[in-house]
Amino acid sequence: MALTPHNFVRHPQKALATYHHNVPSGIFRYCNKCGAKFYFRRAGKFQLCPECGYGFRVTARQRLKMLTKDFQEWDADLVTQNPLDFPNYDEKLKKAQSKTKLQDAVLTGLADLDGQTAALGIMDPYFIMGSLGTANGERITRLFEKATAQKLPVVLFTASGGARMQEGIASLMQMAKISQAVNEHRQAGLLYIAVIMDPTTGGVTASFASQADIILAEPQALLGFAGQRVIEQTINKKLPADFQSVENVYQNGFIDAIVPRTEQVAKLGQLLTIFAAAGWEGEQ
Amino acid sequence: MDKQAILQIMDGARSDAKANMRAIVEQLFADFVELHGDRVAGDDEAIIAGFATIDQRKVAVIATNKGQELKERLVTHFGSPTPQGYRKALRVMKIAQAMHAPIITLINTPGAYPDADAEKAGQGQVLAQNISEMLQLKVPLLSIIIGEAGSGGALALACSDQVWMLEYSMYTVLSPEGFASIMWKDAKLSHEAAAQMHIEPDFLKEQGVVEQILPETVLENQCQPLQELIIQQLKLFDKTNLNQLLQQRRDRFRRF
């Protein structure tokens, strides 16, 4: 079956000064993509806007529930050492940890996805914007290393504001560290599928998110390297709000398919099943 | 670190003398031949790439160039490479690998160019590819940070076996201005940001981000001192085999 982008109806974007993604104020909820206002329960299990189909940002643990019940967590205790002794960072971490029930901005482990076993990682946009630091960098590195050792494919859901500023240069080095682990996974002949969630930017885009063999994305998610404000300052011009939407990035050739939440497990299962089949070994 | 020392590093890293990387390349490599084009979409003058000999051995040279005159700086976007530039760099690195030539990168860039065209052309994807491929290259890599080395745009030229930096140069996760604007919504607090980020080379060496800090005097006498250091390092590379080289490069980045 050919991979095709999900067709969805695009409604006019309403300029919203602030993003209120997850916390419903009262029983009504706003969609920050199409501006729809709706009774919050209508978002349902998959947390979708009933008007435009945008998938609201969810924590990694909420996301896991949408994907599988069969999950064994890895490296849950990895925590950053605050390498720059950055002021107020420890408090910020504590808040993020209690909000997400994670030690840092990724959840990893062994998962059953539609009957296929895979090493699964889910970044958490609610943990300091899903930024890449030493702890989640190490956890993602180990995800690939364990997958390589156990001969498993990797499925990684990405969401990130980019580098973890509070960790400085050590954050930048995570890109190379993870990239190396991805290289070794590929050299072992194993498949890596990335699923781009909203938003995936900066150093994560410039390393492991773009390194995947197959890149899927959620409808209306943002995927980019530079921040839109930075681009606008560079060219001294406003850009349309959807400039970095995965629908546009797909048109530019950087995404294999746009897959709504309701179809992700089936699509992942289908791909994992194909690649689990025997290949060409040649004459032994 | 006191404000005076931070200022000295930032001013030194951004000095006009270092902006003219072409002059440095020509002083270091007398027979340098420049190559052009990424074979996909164009050529980017922010990246100077080509081959030369040094001490009778062939090397690939890849350098970011801010430019001397304003006109040149506008063309190079003040030393910020586009995807075409990074693809050209990787193309030359692949030739170097095939020809068994060590690779020397000279870095002075605020970062990858963040305009709309670069974004559409897949700046993030190109950086990811360069990082991934550099880590696997089967020839020795030496990177020297001459001035600024900002963010992923610098890392994509510095996934190397040896990374050196000048005494007054800086290697940062983001420019101090960008950092200040993200953390405190005020780009003018760049000196405070630089202090908070620990841009000082001593800290980076302590962290294992760089192996050597070079005095600014290596650029004097037509860069002769720097040339000698490069020749010494090439001789050291001769003493290692391919497996050791790749294993050490892997370990170098694994420990972060």
Ligand SMILES: [Zn+2]
């Ligand atoms: Zn909507």
